[in-house]
Amino acid sequence: xxxAPAPRSATDSPEKPPExxxxxxxxxxxxxxxxxxxxxxxxxxxxxxxxEFLVLMGPSGSGKSTLLHLIAGIDRPTRGELHVQxxxxxxxxxxxxxxxxxxxxxxxxxxxxxxxVLTAAENVELPxxxxxxxxxxxxxxxxxxxxxxxxxxxxxxxxxxxxxGQEQRVAIARALVTDPQLVVADEPxxxxxxxxxxxxxxxxxxxxxxxxxTVIMVTHDPKAAAFGSRQIHLEKGELTK
Amino acid sequence: xxxxxxxxxxxxxxxxxxxxxTLSVAAxxxxxxxxxxxxxxxxxxxEDVGASLRIAVRNKVSLGMPLPxxxxxxxxxxxxxxxxxxxxxxxxxxxxxxxxRFAQFAVDPQVFTNVFVDAYCPPEQLAEWFKDRNSCIVxxxxxxxxxxxxxDKMRLTGTFYPVDLDLKIAGAYxxxxxxxxxxxxxKNLDEMLGGGQTVGTWWVRAASAEVAPQxxxxxxxxxxxxxxxxRAETESAFQLGFVSMxxxxxxxxxxxxxxxxxxLLLVAVSTMSMAIRERFRELAILKALGYRRRELFGFILAExxxxxxxxxxxxAGGAYALFxxxxxxxxxxxxxxxxxxxxxxxxxxxxxxxxxGIVAAIPPAIAVxxxxxxxxxxxxx
Numbered sequence: 001x002x003x004a005p006a007p008r009s010a011t012d013s014p015e016k017p018p019e020x021x022x023x024x025x026x027x028x029x030x031x032x033x034x035x036x037x038x039x040x041x042x043x044x045x046x047x048x049x050x051x052e053f054l055v056l057m058g059p060s061g062s063g064k065s066t067l068l069h070l071i072a073g074i075d076r077p078t079r080g081e082l083h084v085q086x087x088x089x090x091x092x093x094x095x096x097x098x099x100x101x102x103x104x105x106x107x108x109x110x111x112x113x114x115x116x117v118l119t120a121a122e123n124v125e126l127p128x129x130x131x132x133x134x135x136x137x138x139x140x141x142x143x144x145x146x147x148x149x150x151x152x153x154x155x156x157x158x159x160x161x162x163x164x165g166q167e168q169r170v171a172i173a174r175a176l177v178t179d180p181q182l183v184v185a186d187e188p189x190x191x192x193x194x195x196x197x198x199x200x201x202x203x204x205x206x207x208x209x210x211x212x213x214t215v216i217m218v219t220h221d222p223k224a225a226a227f228g229s230r231q232i233h234l235e236k237g238e239l240t241k
Numbered sequence: 242x243x244x245x246x247x248x249x250x251x252x253x254x255x256x257x258x259x260x261x262x263t264l265s266v267a268a269x270x271x272x273x274x275x276x277x278x279x280x281x282x283x284x285x286x287x288e289d290v291g292a293s294l295r296i297a298v299r300n301k302v303s304l305g306m307p308l309p310x311x312x313x314x315x316x317x318x319x320x321x322x323x324x325x326x327x328x329x330x331x332x333x334x335x336x337x338x339x340x341x342r343f344a345q346f347a348v349d350p351q352v353f354t355n356v357f358v359d360a361y362c363p364p365e366q367l368a369e370w371f372k373d374r375n376s377c378i379v380x381x382x383x384x385x386x387x388x389x390x391x392x393d394k395m396r397l398t399g400t401f402y403p404v405d406l407d408l409k410i411a412g413a414y415x416x417x418x419x420x421x422x423x424x425x426x427x428k429n430l431d432e433m434l435g436g437g438q439t440v441g442t443w444w445v446r447a448a449s450a451e452v453a454p455q456x457x458x459x460x461x462x463x464x465x466x467x468x469x470x471x472r473a474e475t476e477s478a479f480q481l482g483f484v485s486m487x488x489x490x491x492x493x494x495x496x497x498x499x500x501x502x503x504x505l506l507l508v509a510v511s512t513m514s515m516a517i518r519e520r521f522r523e524l525a526i527l528k529a530l531g532y533r534r535r536e537l538f539g540f541i542l543a544e545x546x547x548x549x550x551x552x553x554x555x556x557a558g559g560a561y562a563l564f565x566x567x568x569x570x571x572x573x574x575x576x577x578x579x580x581x582x583x584x585x586x587x588x589x590x591x592x593x594x595x596x597x598g599i600v601a602a603i604p605p606a607i608a609v610x611x612x613x614x615x616x617x618x619x620x621x622x
């Protein structure tokens with residue numbers, strides 16, 4: 001099954017065919033639970049264009065988070081092809097995959113997952129510690145990322161000194177600081193109040209619309225889904241529309 | 242922020258646990274160093290210059306059995322022997338003390354300094370001692386401890402022999418590893434006991450280190466199949482034999498030390514596993530952000546190693562500082578003159594701590610390595 005991307009992003013125009021950053025063909029993921037095989041994803045084919053804000057929807061257990069994890073390179077498919085930015089990431093070994101994630105993917109999770117003993121700036125700096133950048137360069141990138149999410153003035157605050165919305169914005173800054181082409185967000189507004197959720201979704205939308213990042217978001221919330229440029233639905237591991 | 246800064250923040254994120262873990266390592270290593278120092282002090286071979294030449298000759302049956310005084314001329318005739326003195330433990334109490342706090346030995350003053358060549362006593366004092374059968378020489382440490390001086394009298398109340406000795410202090414000696422003992426004329430003891438037929442042991446100085454093994458063999462052979470067979474042995478072997486009368490101290494202390502280290506290992510592994518278990522979600526996130534297994538192992542190892550080394554610094558360093566500053570002779574009631582925490586023992590404690598830090602990091606590191614990012618994330622909520 002495949003779902004065609006809606007040409008919405010600035011990078012996609014009627015004159016120029018969309019450039020796909022993610023291409024899935026016949027992708028399946030089967031988990032073994034004891035003697036039982038559980039199919040989380042079944043022969044999914046999908047293209048995601050660069051700069052697109054794709055929303056994955058579906059009931060619990062439909063396979064949307066599994067699909068997100070596969071695309072982000074934190075899980076491996078059982079079958080099928082999975083190309084991200086032209087690389088078949090299912091063929092990368094653990095170490096190569098870790099490097100690839102560091103350079104190409106930004107993660108935003110439902111529960112923020114900031115390190116509690118580090119300040120906002122230090123949390124954002126974490127992915128940069130794996131790079132060859134010096135301290136001054138890292139500091140500059142961290143400031144830029146925090147400024148982008150409107151938290152330049154909270155740089156030295158610990159997570160416990162911030163609201164949930166602010167924590168999630170720090171998590172977005174952490175996802176952006178390495179300038180990845182792909183940002184994946186798993187229920188990013190699940191733990192936020194309506195106002196904070198609106199702010200976070202606005203930032204994600206801006207990343208796609210204004211900065212050309214490809215954003216893939218899993219959500220249950222139709223209001224959140226409305227921020228995306230395209231929605232696809234999964235049910236029982238298959239794309240339905 | 243640096244990676245080392247990140248490790249330090251993580252190590253002290255739960256300050257109480259970090260403190261308690263460090264203190265448990267410190268207390269255990271303090272105990273380990275103390276036990277090993279205790280064992281070393283009991284078993285360390287004498288290091289003075291004459292020790293390699295000195296040979297102790299005792300009754301083969303038991304150290305408590307005397308030897309006949311008539312053996313002396315036979316011993317003196319053995320080739321390779323430079324000097325021989327009787328050496329009989331008196332075991333008297335001084336003043337009102339309940340126990341014997343320093344050893345007293347009856348010796349032959351004329352050859353004493355030929356056997357115990359490291360003992361230095363001014364010649365005029367030695368001459369005074371030689372002249373006066375009721376005099377003695379006393380170690381500097383004992384003089385200092387009791388505030389007595391050359392020329393004073395000292396009364397030793399016999400506990401081992403049914404006699405008391407009134408001795409004049411003719412001289413003070415120093416330069417031996419243990420400057421606490423009192424040496425007096427064997428003839429004095431012989432007279433007091435009304436005999437002169439026996440001695441406690443013989444102490445012999447071999448002419449050279451090369452002939453010492455042969456001298457030992459000859460001594461043993463000379464008195465074989467006599468009424469008083471002897472056991473001749475080097476000074477260090479004699480001292481180890483003396484310690485062995487307490488039982489197998491080495492095995493006992495070795496066993497306790499092993500239990501201490503093993504218990505410490507269990508505590509360290511448990512603590513690290515608990516600390517990492519609480520952080521599984523963060524480690525999964527770090528994996529997602531691009532940190533590899535070896536980097537995560539590095540974090541865990543550095544944290545575990547760091548806590549263990551801080552514990553070693555406190556425990557071994559504390560033992561070193563404590564035993565260097567206290568009066569161990571006073572504290573141990575005279576049992577130990579020295580209680581030296583040697584660099585080797587400190588290094589041993591740090592090695593144990595390092596091994597502990599590494600081993601304690603392995604189980605949680607394996608658990609983290611085996612857990613995929615997705616499984617790690619599932620432990621989140």
